[in-house]
Amino acid sequence: MEDLKQKENPPKWAIRFFRCYCNDHLSDAVLGDMEELYLRRKKKLGKRNADLLFVWNVLCFLQPFAIKRKSSPQNSIAMFENYLKIAWRTMTRQKMYTGIKVGGFAIGLATCILIFLFIRNEISYDRQYANQHIYRLYNVWRGPDGDKWTSFPANIHTILKNDYAEVEKAGRLIPYKWFNAGSNLIRRDDRVDNTYEEGFAYADNELLEILGIEMVYGNQSDALSKPGSIVLSKKMADKYFPNEDPVGKIIILNEEKTKPFVVGGVMKDFSTNSHIHYEFLITLTNVEFWPGEQTSWCCWNYNAYVKLRPDTNIPAFEKKLTSIRETYLVTYLDKQGDQSVTDVKKYHFFGAQPVEDIYLKSDRIADELQHGDVRYVWLFGGIAVFILLLACINFINLSTAKSANRAKEVGLRKVVGSVRSYLVKQFLTESLVYSFVSFALAIVMVILAMPFFNSLSGKQLSMPWATWWLLPSLCLGAVIAGVIAGIYPAFYLSAFKPVDVLKGSVSRGSKSSGIRSAMVVFQFTTSIILIIGTFIIYKQMNFILNSKIGFDKEQVIMIQGANTLEKQHDAFKNELKQLAEVENATSNNYLPVYGTNRDNNGFWKEGKQKIDKPVYGQYWYVDEDYLSTLGMKLIEGRNFNEKLKSDSGSIIINQAMAKAMGYKKSVGERMGNGRIYYSVIGVVENFHFETMKGEIRPLCMVMGKGGNIVSVKVKSKNVAGALQSINQVWNKFMPHQPFRYTFLDESYARMYDDVDRMGKIFATFAGLAIIVACLGLFALSAFMVEQRSKEISIRLVMGASVKNIFRLLTQNFVKLVLVSFVIAAPVSWYMMDKWLQDYKYKIAITWDVFAIAGVMSVLIALFTISYQSISAALANPANRLRSE
Amino acid sequence: MKGTYLGEFEELVLLTVGILFDDAYGLAIADELEKQTERNVMISSVHKALVRLEEKGYLKSHMGGATQTRGGRDKRLYTLTQAGIKVLNQSKELRNSMYKQVPKIVWGG
Numbered sequence: 001m002e003d004l005k006q007k008e009n010p011p012k013w014a015i016r017f018f019r020c021y022c023n024d025h026l027s028d029a030v031l032g033d034m035e036e037l038y039l040r041r042k043k044k045l046g047k048r049n050a051d052l053l054f055v056w057n058v059l060c061f062l063q064p065f066a067i068k069r070k071s072s073p074q075n076s077i078a079m080f081e082n083y084l085k086i087a088w089r090t091m092t093r094q095k096m097y098t099g100i101k102v103g104g105f106a107i108g109l110a111t112c113i114l115i116f117l118f119i120r121n122e123i124s125y126d127r128q129y130a131n132q133h134i135y136r137l138y139n140v141w142r143g144p145d146g147d148k149w150t151s152f153p154a155n156i157h158t159i160l161k162n163d164y165a166e167v168e169k170a171g172r173l174i175p176y177k178w179f180n181a182g183s184n185l186i187r188r189d190d191r192v193d194n195t196y197e198e199g200f201a202y203a204d205n206e207l208l209e210i211l212g213i214e215m216v217y218g219n220q221s222d223a224l225s226k227p228g229s230i231v232l233s234k235k236m237a238d239k240y241f242p243n244e245d246p247v248g249k250i251i252i253l254n255e256e257k258t259k260p261f262v263v264g265g266v267m268k269d270f271s272t273n274s275h276i277h278y279e280f281l282i283t284l285t286n287v288e289f290w291p292g293e294q295t296s297w298c299c300w301n302y303n304a305y306v307k308l309r310p311d312t313n314i315p316a317f318e319k320k321l322t323s324i325r326e327t328y329l330v331t332y333l334d335k336q337g338d339q340s341v342t343d344v345k346k347y348h349f350f351g352a353q354p355v356e357d358i359y360l361k362s363d364r365i366a367d368e369l370q371h372g373d374v375r376y377v378w379l380f381g382g383i384a385v386f387i388l389l390l391a392c393i394n395f396i397n398l399s400t401a402k403s404a405n406r407a408k409e410v411g412l413r414k415v416v417g418s419v420r421s422y423l424v425k426q427f428l429t430e431s432l433v434y435s436f437v438s439f440a441l442a443i444v445m446v447i448l449a450m451p452f453f454n455s456l457s458g459k460q461l462s463m464p465w466a467t468w469w470l471l472p473s474l475c476l477g478a479v480i481a482g483v484i485a486g487i488y489p490a491f492y493l494s495a496f497k498p499v500d501v502l503k504g505s506v507s508r509g510s511k512s513s514g515i516r517s518a519m520v521v522f523q524f525t526t527s528i529i530l531i532i533g534t535f536i537i538y539k540q541m542n543f544i545l546n547s548k549i550g551f552d553k554e555q556v557i558m559i560q561g562a563n564t565l566e567k568q569h570d571a572f573k574n575e576l577k578q579l580a581e582v583e584n585a586t587s588n589n590y591l592p593v594y595g596t597n598r599d600n601n602g603f604w605k606e607g608k609q610k611i612d613k614p615v616y617g618q619y620w621y622v623d624e625d626y627l628s629t630l631g632m633k634l635i636e637g638r639n640f641n642e643k644l645k646s647d648s649g650s651i652i653i654n655q656a657m658a659k660a661m662g663y664k665k666s667v668g669e670r671m672g673n674g675r676i677y678y679s680v681i682g683v684v685e686n687f688h689f690e691t692m693k694g695e696i697r698p699l700c701m702v703m704g705k706g707g708n709i710v711s712v713k714v715k716s717k718n719v720a721g722a723l724q725s726i727n728q729v730w731n732k733f734m735p736h737q738p739f740r741y742t743f744l745d746e747s748y749a750r751m752y753d754d755v756d757r758m759g760k761i762f763a764t765f766a767g768l769a770i771i772v773a774c775l776g777l778f779a780l781s782a783f784m785v786e787q788r789s790k791e792i793s794i795r796l797v798m799g800a801s802v803k804n805i806f807r808l809l810t811q812n813f814v815k816l817v818l819v820s821f822v823i824a825a826p827v828s829w830y831m832m833d834k835w836l837q838d839y840k841y842k843i844a845i846t847w848d849v850f851a852i853a854g855v856m857s858v859l860i861a862l863f864t865i866s867y868q869s870i871s872a873a874l875a876n877p878a879n880r881l882r883s884e
Numbered sequence: 885m886k887g888t889y890l891g892e893f894e895e896l897v898l899l900t901v902g903i904l905f906d907d908a909y910g911l912a913i914a915d916e917l918e919k920q921t922e923r924n925v926m927i928s929s930v931h932k933a934l935v936r937l938e939e940k941g942y943l944k945s946h947m948g949g950a951t952q953t954r955g956g957r958d959k960r961l962y963t964l965t966q967a968g969i970k971v972l973n974q975s976k977e978l979r980n981s982m983y984k985q986v987p988k989i990v991w992g993g
Contacts, residue, residue: 009955029947030931032957033911039953060928065935080980 010038010054018058023068030061030762078317079422086409092233102438103396109442111768114453117382117461122372125273125359133312134210135352137321138365143347144200148365151300157204159324160306169307172284173208173276176368177597178202178301179251179289185561185737188240189250189260194737196235196561198248199279202287207374208267210307211355215797218265220249224854229264233279237266255564258645260628272460275358276371280526297332303367303412305355337610340602344532376758383765386526389771392485393519394776395434399427399489400517401783409565410493419440423494431486432479439478456760458753517816518781521708523773524820524857525827530766531830531853533835536845537759540836543843544752550696551592552631556744557726559710562587564737569706572733573625574766576712579621579729581722583715586629588707590620592689593747596709603700605661615660618689619673620702627652627684630744635778637682644882648703651678655686657698666740673699678702691751693839697760707723710742730867762844774864777813781865786873794875805873810865817861821854890942890971896921897933898942898972901962907949909959910934942968971983 009015018034019027034057042050091098141147152172174181181201205224208215208231217221223231224595230251237246246263253261259284272276288294326350333341338742353365362371393564408422446463454461463468565572569587576585589597602614624640624796626632635655642645651671658666669680686696707738714722723741730739749756786790793807800808827847836842890898898915901908908991914930935941944965947958964972 026931026935029910029960030927032950032954032959033909033931034956035928036911036951037957057927061931063932065932066928348948560971564902565894775990 004634010035011051011687013186014058016054018061020060021068022066026061026066030066031267034058056433058126062304064385078818084433086426087433090406090430091434094796096541096782097402098434099737100779101395101434101776102441103800104394105434105438105481105485106390106394106441106445107768107772108388109447109477111387111765112384113442113446114449115380115536117463118457118459118508119377120454121273121382121459121461122360122377126275127273128212129355129441132212132355133308133310134355135306135308135314136355136358137306138351138353139350141347141348141414142349143343145407148351148363150303150365150367152302152304153297153300153301154322154326155295156204156302156304159328163323163327165319166308166312166320168309169206171204171210171305172202172302173204173207173285173305174202174301174302177595182607184278184280185564186240187252189252191347192736194255194564196738196740197279199233201276201278201281202280204285207305208281210305214268216266216268217245218263219266221269224281225285226262226264227262227281227283227333228259230261231265231267231281232263233269235269236279237263243813273359275355280707288672296366297328306352306551308324310353314520314828318349318351319809323351326340337545338602339611339613343613356877370672372425376586380761383530386771387516387769390523390526390772390776392481393523394772394779396488397516397519397776398779399431399486400492401780406493407496407501410496415502418667424490426495427490428483429484431489432482433479435482436484439474439481443474456757456758456764499516505598517812519818520773520777520813521823523769523776524817525824525863527766527769527773528821528824528853528857529828529831530762530769531856532824532849534633534759534762534797534833535849535853536764536832536843537755537762539843539849540839541752541755541759543691543841544755545749547745547841548814549592549748550632552687552713553748554595555714555717557631557712557714557719557723558591558742558744558747559726560740560742561708561737562710563706563708565733566706568733572729573710575733577727579717579722579725581714581725583713584625584629585710585712586623587710588620588622588626588627588704589709590618590622590701591709591711591744591747592630592687593744594751596748601673602671603657603661603671603698606672609674612673615657617660618699619656620699620701621707622701623703625707626701629711631648631713632687633685633755634682635685636665637680639682642703647681650681651680651700651702653680653700654680654684654696654698658697660685660698688841692839695840745852770860774860777861778868779814781809781868782837785868789880793875793880794871796873796877799883802873806866807870809869809872810862811860813865817858818854819844821857825850825854888893889891891933892935893929895972895975897930898964898968901943901968902964902972906961908962909949913962934940934960937968938962940951940967941965942971 015031018031022030034054037057037104038050038054041053045053055869061590137154137160138148138150139154145686154172157170157172176182179202182196183196184195184200186749187194193395198402207213208220208223213220216237223229234248240246240251241249241263247265249263251261251263264283265279293299301832329344329348333344336836356365358367358369358371360372360374360377362373362644385432413423431700443463450462472740474757487655538540562569573587575846576582597620599619599697600616601619602616603619621641625640627634627639634652637652638756640652653666653671655663661669663669663680668682670677672678684701688696689699690697712722712726716722726741727739788809792809795805795808829850832845836845896917897913900913900920903920904912904916908930910927913934914927916924917925917930934943934945938945942965943962945962946961948961949959950956
C-alpha cells in the first residue's frame with residue numbers, strides 16, 4: 001500500500017525538503033502546482049524523468065522570495081531581552097548562590113587561563129628551529145646504568161665536517177663552568193673597577209650561523225672567527241658600551257691583562273624561550289686549554305651542534321655516527337690500554353636530538369641546561385581541566401538544586417506557549433551570562449595573581465593582549481564553558497511538566513540527589529588527592545633539607561670570585577681565620593652544591609690501569625681546612641696536613657669510592673687517575689654533592705691551593721656582623737672588585753628548587769580545589785537546609801536537640817567525604833609512589849599522611865556545612881512554621 | 885516609490901492573470917504564457933513574479949479550488965486589483981502614444 005502510493009507520488013524527501021525551506025505563503029500553492037505538473041510529466045516522460053524534473057523544480061524555488069523568514073527578528077530580540085532580565089533578577093535575588101556560582105567558576109577559569117599560559121610558554125621553546133634540520137649530538141650508553149650525555153672531544157667538529165656528507169655545518173659550545181665559561185669579573189680596558197657577570201660560554205663562530213643568532217653589530221659570518229674575540233649580548237653591550245658600536249673594543253676578564261678579548265660583534269639578547277641564554281660568547285678559534293687538548297680523545301668537554309642536509313635520514317645518520325667510536329675512540333683506548341674498550345664497543349652509541357626538543361623533551365639526556373618537563377605539562381594541564389570541571393560541577397549542582405525555585409517559572413512559561421527549545425535557549429542564555437561574568441572576573445583574577453604565579457613557576461608570563469586570537473578565544477571559551485555548564489540544567493529544567501509543577505507535585509529537586517552526591521564525591525576525591533600529594537612533596541622536601549647529608553651547611557658563607565686574589569689567597573684566608581666571628585675558612589672550587597666545579601675521571605689501583613676497568617669519580621682539589629669547615633666526618637684515617645710535605649701525594653676518598661674500589665681497609669692503599677698515583681690517608685663519610693635523585697657517587701680529594709670560592713664558617717649567630725668584618729677584609733685586599741657572597745644552605749636549597757616549586761604549586765592547586773569544592777558544599781548545604789526547613793522546625797517543636805539536628809544535616813555529607821577518601825587514597829598513593837621513584841633517597845609513604853589528609857578533609861567539610869546546619873538548628877521554629 | 889516599475893515579464897504575467905480571470909494560479913499562468921509567447925516558462929519564475937506583483941499591490945490572492953491531481957492542495961488564485969488594471973492601462977497607453985510618434989516612413993521602409 002505504502003509502496004503503491006510511493007510510486008504514484010514525487011519523491012518524498014524532495015517534498016520534505018521543500019516544506020522545510022519554503023515559507024507558508026507559497027508552500028501549499030506551489031507544491032500543488034508542482035504536483036499537478038508532475039502528474040502531467042509522468043504521463044508524457046515517464047516516472048524517472050518526472051522525478052528528476054520535480055527535484056529540479058524544488059531546487060529552482062531555492063530563492064529569496066520563497067525562503068522562510070526567521071520568525072520576526074524584533075520578537076526574538078524582545079525574548080532575548082526578557083531572558084537577560086530574568087537572568088539578572090535571579091542573580092540579584094540570590095546573592096549568595098550567585099556569588100558562589102560566579103566566584104567558583106571564575107577561580108576555575110583563572111586557574112585554567114594561568115596554566116594555559118604556562119603550557120603555551122613551555123611548548124614555545126626554540127620553535128624557530130623546528131624543521132630546520134638543526135641537531136645537537138649526544139652520547140648513549142646502552143649498557144647497565146644506561147646514560148645519555150652531550151659532551152664530545154675537542155676535534156668533534158672537524159671530524160663531523162670531514163667524515164660526514166650529511167653535515168652542512170658543525171659548531172661546538174662549552175655551556176658549563178669551565179675556564180672562562182660560566183662567570184667572570186669583567187671590565188673595559190679603559191676602566192679600573194671590575195664587575196661580576198654570569199652567562200659566559202665558549203662557542204665556535206659556526207654556532208652563530210647554525211643557531212641563526214641575529215647580530216646587532218658585526219657579522220654572523222665572522223664575529224667569532226678571530227682568535228681572542230668575544231660576542232656580547234645587546235643587554236651587556238648597552239651596559240658596558242652605551243650608545244656606541246663596541247666592535248673592536250677591548251675587554252679584560254679576571255684582571256688577566258695578558259689575555260685581552262676583542263669584541264667581535266653584538267648579538268640580540270636570547271629570547272626567554274630559548275634553551276640557552278648567554279650574555280657573552282667567547283671564541284674557540286685557536287683555543288687550546290692545555291697542550292695537545294685539541295686533538296686528544298682523553299677529555300670530553302664540548303657540545304656539538306650540527307646543521308644537516310634537509311634530506312638526511314636521522315636514524316641512518318645516528319647509525320653512521322658509530323664510526324666515530326670505531327675510528328677514533330677505540331683506537332685511542334687501545335693505545336692507552338684501557339680495559340673499558342670492550343664495554344665501549346658494546347655500549348657506546350651516538351644520537352642526534354632536534355634543537356627544538358632540547359628544552360621540553362630532554363629524553364633524560366644529561367646536560368647543564370634548564371629544562372621543562374613534559375610530564376609536568378601534562379600534569380598541570382590535567383589539573384587545570386579538573387579544577388575547571390569542579391567549578392562546572394558546582395554550577396550544575398547549584399542550578400539543579402535550585403530548580404524547584406524555577407519550576408513554577410518554567411511551568412508558567414510553558415502554559416503561555418513556550419516550547420521546550422525556547423526554555424533550553426533561555427537557560428543556556430542565562431548560563432552564558434554567568435559564564436561571561438565569570439570570565440571577566442577570571443581575567444581580573446589572572447592579572448592580580450600573575451606576579452604570584454610567576455614567582456611560583458619561575459617564569460615571566462603575562463596576558464598576551466596584543467595577540468589577535470586572545471579575545472576571540474576567550475569569548476569562545478566563555479561560550480563553550482557556558483554551554484557545558486548550562487546544558488544539563490537547561491534540559492533538566494525545561495523537562496518539567498507544567499501540570500505537575502503548577503499542582504506543586506514536582507519533587508523538590510530530590511530526584512537528582514544521586515547525581516549530586518556523585519559530583520560531591522568527585523570534587524572531594526580530587527581535592528584529597530591534591531592534599532595528599534602536597535603533603536608528600538613537602539615531606540620529601542623536608543627530608544632533603546633536614547636529613548643527614550654528610551656535611552654542615554648552616555652558617556657557611558661562600559665568598560665568590562676569589563680567584564683574582566692570586567698570590568694573596570693564603571694571606572686573605574689566614575686573615576679571615578683571625579676574625580673573632582670566624583670559626584674556619586677554606587678555599588677551593590669544589591663544594592657540595594650546584595654552581596661549583598665538577599669533573600669526571602677514571603681511577604685505578606696503582607699498576608692495574610691496563611687490567612681493571614676504571615672507577616669513575618670526582619677529583620677535587622681542596623685544602624686542609626676543607627673537611628672541618630664543612631663539618632665532614634672522617635670515618636677512617638686522617639685529614640691533610642699542609643706541614644707534611646708528603647701529603648701532596650695523599651688522597652682522601654669517600655665511602656662510595658672505597659666500596660667501588662673494593663677496599664676493606666682503605667688507608668695505605670694506592671690509587672690514581674692513570675697519570676699520578678696517591679696513597680689513601682683517609683675515608684670521608686658519604687655526603688651529597690649532587691641531588692638526591694641519584695646515588696652518591698665515588699669521589700676523592702687531593703691537596704690543592706686557591707680557587708674561586710672562599711667558604712667561611714661563622715661561629716656566632718650574628719651572621720650580619722660577621723659579613724661586615726669579612727667585607728672589610730675583602731676591601732682591603734681587593735678594592736676594585738665587588739664583594740660577592742652566597743650562603744651554603746641557600747645554594748643547597750636551590751638545588752631542589754624544582755621540588756620546592758612542585759610543592760608550592762601542588763599546595764596552591766590543592767588550596768584552589770578545596771576552595772571550589774567547599775564553595776559548592778556550602779551552597780549545597782544551604783540549599784538542603786532550606787529544603788528541609790519545615791521538617792527541621794517540626795523536629796525542633798517535637799523536642800529534637802540542636803545536636804540531633806546537626807547530626808541529621810551533616811551525616812550525609814560526611815559520608816560522601818569518607819567515600820571520596822576511600823577512592824582518593826589508593827589513587828594518590830600510586831601517583832606519589834611514581835613521583836618518588838625519581839629519587840634515590842626518599843621518604844617512605846606512611847599511613848599518617850593519609851590519616852591527616854582524611855581527617856583534614858572531613859573537618860573542612862564539616863566546618864563548611866556546620867554554619868548552615870547550626871543556624872538552622874538554632875532558628876526559632878515558630879517563625880518558619882508561621883509563614884505557611 | 886521603490887518597485888512600482890513594471891518589467892516586461894511581469895507585465896505579461898499581469899496580462900495572463902487578466903486573461904485567465906477566475907482560474908489564475910501558478911501552473912495555469914505558466915501554461916498560458918507558454919501558449920501565448922511560445923517561450924519556455926519556468927514555474928519558479930512565474931511564482932517569483934506573482935509574489936513581486938502582489939507585493940507591489942497589482943494582484944491579490946486567495947486560496948481555493950483544490951483538485952485530486954494536486955494531491956488535494958489548494959491553489960493560490962490571483963486576481964487583478966484596481967492598481968493592477970490601472971498600471972496595465974497606463975502601459976498600454978504609453979506604448980500606443982509612442983507608437984504613434986514613430987514616423988510613417990519607418991513602417992514603410
